[in-house]
Amino acid sequence: QSALTQPPSASGSPGQSVTISCTGTSGDVGGYKYVSWYQQHPGKAPKLIIYEVSQRPSGVPDRFSGSKSGNTASLTVSGLQAEDEADYYCSSYAGSNNVVFGGGTKVTVL
Amino acid sequence: EVQLVESGGGLVQPGGSLRLSCAGSGFAFSTYWLTWVRQAPGKGLEWVANIKQDGSEKYYVDSVKGRFTISRDNAKNSLYLQMNSLRAEETAVYYCARVGSWGLRDWGQGTMVTVSS
Numbered sequence: 638q639s640a641l642t643q644p645p646s647a648s649g650s651p652g653q654s655v656t657i658s659c660t661g662t663s664g665d666v667g668g669y670k671y672v673s674w675y676q677q678h679p680g681k682a683p684k685l686i687i688y689e690v691s692q693r694p695s696g697v698p699d700r701f702s703g704s705k706s707g708n709t710a711s712l713t714v715s716g717l718q719a720e721d722e723a724d725y726y727c728s729s730y731a732g733s734n735n736v737v738f739g740g741g742t743k744v745t746v747l
Numbered sequence: 748e749v750q751l752v753e754s755g756g757g758l759v760q761p762g763g764s765l766r767l768s769c770a771g772s773g774f775a776f777s778t779y780w781l782t783w784v785r786q787a788p789g790k791g792l793e794w795v796a797n798i799k800q801d802g803s804e805k806y807y808v809d810s811v812k813g814r815f816t817i818s819r820d821n822a823k824n825s826l827y828l829q830m831n832s833l834r835a836e837e838t839a840v841y842y843c844a845r846v847g848s849w850g851l852r853d854w855g856q857g858t859m860v861t862v863s864s
Contacts, residue, residue: 640791669849671848671849671850673849673850673851675792675851682842682854682855682856682857683792683842683851683854684854685850685851685852685853687850688847688848688849688850688852689848689850692848694852726791726792728792728794728849728850728851729849730849733806734797734804734806735794735797735806735808736782736794736797736849737794738784738791738792738793738794739791740791741791741792
């Protein structure tokens, strides 16, 4: 049940793209299609923005996209907007009905 | 509209107990796995426990095994977390969430648990 590895911070100017990585092992990210991403604004509950590696829940803008290669998943936010400034967390199914989260990445819009 | 509302948080001494509740509405409560996730002040998210639709299977993060118990009452659309032998490092906001494809689709607003003497 080790945490997934995310960079602590990422940044970009409005309109640019930013990509966040999430590295695990073959026992979690690499072994299942169940990688999710969450956005959390200060003082608020997390919000699901990507599930099953690349699926977007209804209402989530298509500026948010997800992918996976081997043991590393990625979240890309295209066309950065001021409201995208938030903390982002990845999670993965880790077998035996367990879930593991990443440490979180703070995205700053410059 | 899906709603999850946690309650039961508060101040408790180290070694003490607390029972959290989560009331669900706006969805078929009994057909979803449910989970508890916590977040210590200024820290990241940590999965705590999962429970199957009928309550027959329960899973925990290693650090709470033997001390925390997750349960549910589908007749009352309610999820619970009984926390015993609490430790200072378990001070956190505790969230309940609905699970779908192992993504946490809907979250409550959270309830704060403070473990301190």
